[in-house]
Amino acid sequence: xxxxxxxxxxxxxxxxxxxxxxxxxxxxxxxxxxxxxxxxxxxxxxxxxxxxxxxxxxxxxxxxxxxxxxxxxxxxxxxxxxxxxxxxxxxxxxxxxxxxxxxxxxxxxxxx
Amino acid sequence: xxxxxxxxxxxxxxxxxxxxxxxxxxxxxxxxxxxxxxxxxxxxxxxxxxxxxxxxxxxxxxxxxxxxxxxxxxxxxxxxxxxxxxxxxxxxxxxxxxxxxxxxxxxxxxxx
Numbered sequence: 159x160x161x162x163x164x165x166x167x168x169x170x171x172x173x174x175x176x177x178x179x180x181x182x183x184x185x186x187x188x189x190x191x192x193x194x195x196x197x198x199x200x201x202x203x204x205x206x207x208x209x210x211x212x213x214x215x216x217x218x219x220x221x222x223x224x225x226x227x228x229x230x231x232x233x234x235x236x237x238x239x240x241x242x243x244x245x246x247x248x249x250x251x252x253x254x255x256x257x258x259x260x261x262x263x264x265x266x267x268x269x270x
Numbered sequence: 271x272x273x274x275x276x277x278x279x280x281x282x283x284x285x286x287x288x289x290x291x292x293x294x295x296x297x298x299x300x301x302x303x304x305x306x307x308x309x310x311x312x313x314x315x316x317x318x319x320x321x322x323x324x325x326x327x328x329x330x331x332x333x334x335x336x337x338x339x340x341x342x343x344x345x346x347x348x349x350x351x352x353x354x355x356x357x358x359x360x361x362x363x364x365x366x367x368x369x370x371x372x373x374x375x376x377x378x379x380x381x382x
Contacts, residue, residue, distance in 0.1 A: 162312075164312075167310075190368050192370070192371075194373075199375075199376075200375060200376075201274070201360055201362075201373030201374050201375050201376055202313070202360070202373045203373070204370045204371070204372070207370070209368075247312060247313060249313075251367070251368070253367070254366075254367035254368070255318070255320065255326075255367060256300075256301035256303065256318060256320055256364060256366070256367040256371075257303070257315055257318055257328065258303070258313075258315065258362075258371060259315065259329070260305075260312040260313040260314070260315075261312050262310055262311060262312040263312050
């Protein structure tokens, strides 16, 4: 059973517009959420995270929103740039195990 | 600072062969993990370690063994490779359970 789901395999947006990537989870014990970005032939790189005690975290052009009641988080990229084109993974963890459970990923294409 | 180093980058095996994927980190991180990435499946946790001498299973541990004799190294062993193990393998490390995981560049494995 997939505990973390990214239901949109792909997203295409115009340069300068907002990109919104979504992620749903089923395990209410998750208390830490992260977004990773991955380019082809490279390992994932950390983008932004949020603790379950918060509902928003912002870092430059990237903002993550957490809705615990809906078990939903989203990543907003404003403004989107062509260099943002990559696969984006959301991930969640619980307790102090260090285990990360990833979603399937969403491929973002930002068109010039 | 090398970060997380994985070797080899590419490997082709025949069914039934054994091999070890190497992972080393030079950041003195306690937590290390192995993931596999398959199309449409995201990254799935194979095994993880919370410190030297301590390992545990992730989501998809069957067919893989690990050990953690030092803080720096976390090798992944395939005892008898199967075509279903064709995948891209990523190793990651972090300082603590709620810290960012840093990923290696990956090992692309094909089992014929």
